[in-house]
Amino acid sequence: MAKKQLIMEKSLELFANKGFEATSVQQITDYCGISKGAFYLSFKSKDELILALIDHFMMQFTADVDYVVTHVEDDEKLFYEFYYSTFNSFRKHSDFAKVLMKEQSQSFNKEFIVKMQSYDRLFEKTILSMVERLYGEEIEQIKYDLVYCIKGFISIYSQLFLFQQIPMDLDLLSKSLVEKTNVLAKHTTIPFISQELIQMVEHPSNEEVTKEKILELMEQSIEEMEESIEKESVILLKQQLQEPTLSTAIVKGLLKNIRNHPHCKWISYLLRNYFGF
Amino acid sequence: MAKKQLIMEKSLELFANKGFEATSVQQITDYCGISKGAFYLSFKSKDELILALIDHFMMQFTADVDYVVTHVEDDEKLFYEFYYSTFNSFRKHSDFAKVLMKEQSQSFNKEFIVKMQSYDRLFEKTILSMVERLYGEEIEQIKYDLVYCIKGFISIYSQLFLFQQIPMDLDLLSKSLVEKTNVLAKHTTIPFISQELIQMVEHPSNEEVTKEKILELMEQSIEEMEESIEKESVILLKQQLQEPTLSTAIVKGLLKNIRNHPHCKWISYLLRNYFGF
DNA sequence: TTGACAATTGACTCGTTGGTCATTATTATA
DNA sequence: TATAATAATGACCAACGAGTCAATTGTCAA
Known part of the structure; x- marks a missing residue:
């Protein structure tokens, strides 16, 4: 339905600027040029809207990154394509990326948090698979640390270019991070994140709801x-x-x-x- | 005043669990066992409370870290002490650290954002001074990248131990990050963050302390x-x-x-x- | 014990929110 | 054109929020 599309696009803009909580349904409908009632024809609630947004973009993002990662044949280019595709998605959907950053762990809607965690886990899995493919057995001990460092790079450099309106050279950024990743993989010897720790972290979500x-x-x-x-x-x-x-x-x-x-x-x-x- | 103290302590707990916006003044006063009116005897508004909390903890944190950094004589131990002190502060005041993470880039209050940015800048300055002291001229080209990577490490590993109730070995964590830092400093050659870029980012008023x-x-x-x-x-x-x-x-x-x-x-x-x- | 002063209360105001629904406008069909 | 079906509206509601203030309670010097 076209209405749904319109609401999603316009609301995303508002959420990126003011945050989800701080944006009222009234403001969304005003901005869309529709009535308040019309909103509730497309979405059962405001929460359903943000959940729909998350799914819409995260599915796309996850699929995009995964496609790139599984279809790059040249190992040399693997991380470059990964970083580039990731940042490129963020740039293309910067409003969504901003919402993601802002709302990261803020929402008290449990469904939201669970959703985000499950996407995050998928992302981690993708990174881990790259690390294992590229560096093999040698980094067995430090592979989880490597995954976390990569996530740290992405997080901190994303903030830089999302919240400063500075044009960024994604090619250079990706190359720079590829080098950092390789350097860490080659020279790191002291692991912090052990297999057990990862299991403890992941346990909660896998925990069967009795x-x-x-x-x-x-x-x-x-x-x-x-x-x-x-x-x-x-x-x-x-x-x-x-x-x-x-x-x-x-x-x-x-x-x-x-x-x-x-x-x-x-x-x-x-x-x-x-x-x- | 004891009331002020009480409100700050109790509200911090609530903010850490539910977030600032989602916690009402009524809930705070109930939790403190005082009346709503009493709250407004100590704070002019709810916003003033969060601002006071930020200042109270960030001043302490900034001063603590800076003291450690300026008083470690052995270069070998510099980054270790820095990481340890940082994470130790986060652990000691984990409720506050959680609020920080949750409210990081929420944009409900301009004063809040400006305050956080200025503390963040101080933190960056401290890191930069360490990087310059330890690695000298050789890393001139990549020093800002190094600063950002260090911030990325801290951010991502903090999330790990703040939001999982797992006891963490801060000694090991610090050692592990020291190694990563050294590795990056030694082997990184491709800078992404240039002097100009930093200046563009910092351009916003860098209010001088008179x-x-x-x-x-x-x-x-x-x-x-x-x-x-x-x-x-x-x-x-x-x-x-x-x-x-x-x-x-x-x-x-x-x-x-x-x-x-x-x-x-x-x-x-x-x-x-x-x-x- | 008194009474002046300060501290504290919580019922209240007023604005806003997410969400509803009777009503109206539009479109499709005959 | 008449009628049925669907889409869209916006006044309305109950709930809840921050912040206020007249009234009450507590304190302590005289």
């Missing part, structure tokens, strides 16, 4: 909520979780009931995952 | 302090600033007297800079 945890969260929510359709839905879903009796259609309906209630979004998310919808 | 401003700060401190060696030292230093009569040795001694008093760290830092020690 039925008990969801139940606990639901009880907490039920106490906090006032009498409403949403509350009743949560109670029913809780029973369903403890002892499945309802049909899939009903469960899906109940989930729909609560998915826009601020206290229930996360629960709804977990339940959808749990039920496998 | 004698008058230091005097003002000192008077303020003198009023707040109880009778003590530290207070006496500050008074003497103030006279010295107005009319130099004491020998360098005495001045240095006086500075040593006050450098660990929480209210004086900043003054001590400014004076060392001013006197050129």
Whole structure:
């Protein structure tokens, strides 16, 4: 739908300048030249918009970088193409990149954070695969440090060119970082990030969300909520979780009931995952 | 005033968990066990609170790091002490460090941004001075890149240990980064950040710290302090600033007297800079 | 014990927000 | 042209935010 496109483009501009929280739906619709109601025809909520933006751009970015990395045959050029493609994406979608930087760890919307973390993990995986391909066994000990340093380079140099309106020579920047990466790979001997540490870091996200945890969260929510359709839905879903009796259609309906209630979004998310919808 | 202290401590906790915008004054006062009105007796606004927090911690941090850097005599240990002290501060005041990371480039308050930028510039200056001292002329071409890489290391590794509740071996981390720094300094040949680029970035006002401003700060401190060696030292230093009569040795001694008093760290830092020690 | 003064409270104002929905405008179909 | 279906509107709502201030409570010298 064209409206959706318009809203995404215009809102991105505003988010990049003022931040997500600080931009109201009213401002977005004014800027688009549409009514407030029209916004809610395209997006169920403001949160859904930012989530859509994240997905739209991160899928593109992830796919782009991955394509480059898997299709460069000359090892010599691998990191150059990686850096260049990364920074080039940032430059092309600088508004989105700015939003990303600004909102990095700020949002209290759990779905947002999880999404970002999962994309970040994909990015790390891509970098790791490059490091392993290029430097092989020799850097086994320091490969995770290398990945982090590369992320550090990208992060700090991105800030430089995103928030200063200075034209940058991406070719030179990429060459410069390729050299730094090679230098580190060749001469580093003291690792800090061990296999175990990585596992500890990654563990949380892989941590299976248990039925008990969801139940606990639901009880907490039920106490906090006032009498409403949403509350009743949560109670029913809780029973369903403890002892499945309802049909899939009903469960899906109940989930729909609560998915826009601020206290229930996360629960709804977990339940959808749990039920496998 | 004790209330101010209380509010700053408690609010920092909340900010670290939920972010500044997402924490209401009501929540802060509830958490402190005081009334909403009482909050506005200590702070003119919510913004003034975050500004006060920034100043309180950044002054301490900047002074601490600078002291370490200017007082390490053994070049071999310079970067180690720098990294260690930096990460140690982050660990000690991890709530504040988290707020910093979260609120980094949020643009809700101009004064906030300007303040952060000016502290960031001081930090960069400190790093640059170390790089110049340690590696001398040879790295003239790549020194700004080195500074940025060091900032990148700190940023990315800080994220790792701030947002994972994993106990970290700061000694190992520091050693690991020292090696990386040395490796880069020794082998990097392709600069990206030129003198001109730095000047373009720094172009925004680099407000000079005037004698008058230091005097003002000192008077303020003198009023707040109880009778003590530290207070006496500050008074003497103030006279010295107005009319130099004491020998360098005495001045240095006086500075040593006050450098660990929480209210004086900043003054001590400014004076060392001013006197050129 | 009194009363003047300061500290503290929390109900209140006023503005803004995300989100809704009865109403209106537009388009497609017959 | 008449009618049904769809798109779009914006006044409206409840909730919540920062900040205020008249009223209350606490303090302490006389």
